[in-house]
Amino acid sequence: MNNPTEQLEALGYPIDDVPSPGGLYLPVTLTGSIAYVSGAVPVTQGHLKYAGKVPSDVDISTAQKAAALCAANNLRMLHQKMGTLACIVRVLRLTGYVNSDPDFTDPHLVINGASQLLKDVLGDVGIGARSAVGVAQLPLGSAVETELILEVKP
Numbered sequence: 001m002n003n004p005t006e007q008l009e010a011l012g013y014p015i016d017d018v019p020s021p022g023g024l025y026l027p028v029t030l031t032g033s034i035a036y037v038s039g040a041v042p043v044t045q046g047h048l049k050y051a052g053k054v055p056s057d058v059d060i061s062t063a064q065k066a067a068a069l070c071a072a073n074n075l076r077m078l079h080q081k082m083g084t085l086a087c088i089v090r091v092l093r094l095t096g097y098v099n100s101d102p103d104f105t106d107p108h109l110v111i112n113g114a115s116q117l118l119k120d121v122l123g124d125v126g127i128g129a130r131s132a133v134g135v136a137q138l139p140l141g142s143a144v145e146t147e148l149i150l151e152v153k154p
Helices: 004-010 060-082 107-126
Strands: 028-031 034-040 088-099 129-135 144-152
Touching: 004 060, 004 107, 028 060, 034 060, 060 088, 060 107, 060 144, 088 107, 107 129, 107 144
Parallel strands: 088 129
Antiparallel strands: 028 034, 034 144, 088 144
């Protein structure tokens, strides 16, 4: 497998397109060999790409692309902090939030987009524990948000 940074870029996610924090928080917090990566919405080049309710405004396939972009942003945030993605030992947990219509019961299908991106970039160590949660609203009206907990080489 390629270097994870090269793999992310080969999938169309330039490593330097890192979203700016939208509030008062650290994008990544390290404690020992654990990295907590803050929530990321589907922003690219400083603009929200996917907004609205799933599935009435954003269909499941498009929401999966939004989830992949969120996970890419999580990885870019980590890269900005650590200088590499090769430090990742494994994904411990992916949490995904879907801006859902009240009767939408398939947020897990949406978050598969993030899981697939992590697997494509990191291989089998990209798949860890996961939660996929439907919520009433997300920052900026985003369709999806993801956060990661990773084991890293210090």
